[in-house]
Structure formats: structure tokens, C-alpha cells
Amino acid sequence: MAGIKELSAALQSLKKQIPFATAQALTSVAKQIAAAEKTAFQRKLENPTPFTVNSVGSVGARRDNLTAKVYVRDIAAGYLEPFEFGGVHKLNGNAxxxxxxxxxxxxxxxxxxxxxxxxxxxxxxxxxxxxxxxxxxxxxxxxxxxxxxxxxxxxxxxxxxxxxxxxxxxxxxALPVKPTLGYMDRAIKMSTILMPAALNKALAEALKTAK
Incomplete structure (x- = not known):
């Protein structure tokens, strides 16, 4: 019966590790998506400034908050919106x-x-x-x-x-803008593809360290 007790203890330890492993996986994927979005800005926007490229950031998940975010800072998001959804250039003034x-x-x-x-x-x-x-x-x-x-x-x-x-x-x-960024589609596709492998890797690490 000692084997069952040891297995039960290992499973309880693994259960405690799952939120941490999930947070690690989410954070890793968010960082990869943010890096890909920066590269896309450089390729799809005409000669973007460092301010625009570096406006992309990410927030990692925690074991008590299993949500990771990839975002564009407010100022850049305002003038980049037409490049994602269409419309006209955002103007700083009236013209x-x-x-x-x-x-x-x-x-x-x-x-x-x-x-x-x-x-x-x-x-x-x-x-x-x-x-x-x-x-x-x-x-x-x-x-x-x-x-x-x-x-x-x-x-x-x-x-x-x-x-x-x-x-x-x-x-x-203001001139019309053709949507070229594909920001949201890229993020959705990458998260779907990357998350399973990232979660498996994080869980494997958790199994090694489970006590």
C-alpha cells in the first residue's frame, strides 16, 4: 500500500504545481506573441518609429491569476487602429x-x-x-x-x-487606410498553436520538481 500512498502524495504535489506550470506556459506564449507583433509592425508599417514598434508589450500570468496579456500602449493604439480595422488616418488636429x-x-x-x-x-x-x-x-x-x-x-x-x-x-x-496589420488574427493563431507545447513543457518541468 506504500506505493499507493506515494502515488497519492505525488499527485497532490503535482496538483499544486499545475497552476504554476499553467502560468509559466501562458507567460511564455504571451512573450512570443509580443515579439512576433513587433516584427509584424516593422514589416507591415512603412518605416515605423521605435516608439511605435516598442508600444507592444505583454503581462505575464500568475498562479493566482491565470491570464496573460499582449497589448499596445494607448497612444500608439489610437493611431494604429485604422491599420487593424480600417477607416481613415487618426489626426492629431483638425486636418x-x-x-x-x-x-x-x-x-x-x-x-x-x-x-x-x-x-x-x-x-x-x-x-x-x-x-x-x-x-x-x-x-x-x-x-x-x-x-x-x-x-x-x-x-x-x-x-x-x-x-x-x-x-x-x-x-x-484624413486619408483612408487599408487594414494591413492582422494583429488580432496573428495573436489568436499563435496562441492556439503554441499553447499546447508550452503547457506540456511546463508540466514536464513541474513533474521533475514535484515533491
Whole structure:
């Protein structure tokens, strides 16, 4: 009967280990999914910033809370939503900012404080010119000498032409976005495929350490 008692004790020990093993399996799968989602962001988004890629995170499970999470932080989730579900670009303001004659950073975005720098020159203004609304900038004004008096034959010196305004930022409507991320489908498929093997591995480790 000693064998039955030993088996019963081993089973009781294993029973205590199951929640811990399950939490380990869930945490492992969540980390793998988060890593895969970051890779997908890099592949499916056009030149994403580190902020966007690293917005993906995961929370592990515990033996008293057998739930693991993979998430996207709030700020990034807001502007990434159309890339998952469709719709139009999320705007920071009332209009889409379409940069013109502005050198973008390596991620294709407007450098921080660039608009403020342009406005600080004192030669820029927001307005509508020739039917286009946006941020316009004047070139340095050319000083004009006093025009010569009209000659005997009725001619005078030509008026000096001032440089045209430069459109630095055009305002437009939010553009439609084609869903490309597949974030949720990827997470569901990976959890279905990975969880059985991860749970078996965690349980096998639990059996080795069961007392």
C-alpha cells in the first residue's frame, strides 16, 4: 500500500504545481506573441518609429491569476487602429498635415518643433493662397530702389519681382487606410498553436520538481 500512498502524495504535489506550470506556459506564449507583433509592425508599417514598434508589450500570468496579456500602449493604439480595422488616418488636429519643402526625419515624419521653428522666423503664416490652405513662408524681401521717373518716350525701369510664397505644410482631409496589420488574427493563431507545447513543457518541468 506504500506505493499507493506515494502515488497519492505525488499527485497532490503535482496538483499544486499545475497552476504554476499553467502560468509559466501562458507567460511564455504571451512573450512570443509580443515579439512576433513587433516584427509584424516593422514589416507591415512603412518605416515605423521605435516608439511605435516598442508600444507592444505583454503581462505575464500568475498562479493566482491565470491570464496573460499582449497589448499596445494607448497612444500608439489610437493611431494604429485604422491599420487593424480600417477607416481613415487618426489626426492629431483638425486636418492632415502634408509636409511640403520640409526635410523629414529618417522615419518620414516631421521633426519635432519644426513647425514652431518655421513660425518663429516671423516670415510664416497660416492661411489660404491660390486655393491651398496651410503654412506658408515668405522669402527674404528684396529691397527695391525708388523707381525711375518715366522717360521721354514713356518707359520706366521694370518693377522688381518678389520671390513667391513657399508652401511648407498643406492641410488636408484624413486619408483612408487599408487594414494591413492582422494583429488580432496573428495573436489568436499563435496562441492556439503554441499553447499546447508550452503547457506540456511546463508540466514536464513541474513533474521533475514535484515533491
Amino acid at each position: 492632415l498635415l502634408n509636409p511640403k519643402n520640409i526635410k523629414l526625419n529618417k522615419y518620414g515624419n516631421i521633426p519635432r518643433n519644426k513647425i514652431a521653428q518655421i513660425k518663429a522666423t516671423g516670415k510664416a503664416f497660416f492661411g489660404k493662397v491660390d486655393g491651398r490652405s496651410g503654412l506658408w513662408q515668405r522669402h527674404k524681401y528684396k529691397k527695391v530702389k525708388r523707381r525711375a521717373k518715366r522717360s521721354a518716350n514713356g518707359t520706366r525701369r521694370e518693377r522688381v519681382k518678389q520671390p513667391p510664397l513657399v508652401l511648407r505644410m498643406q492641410f488636408g482631409d
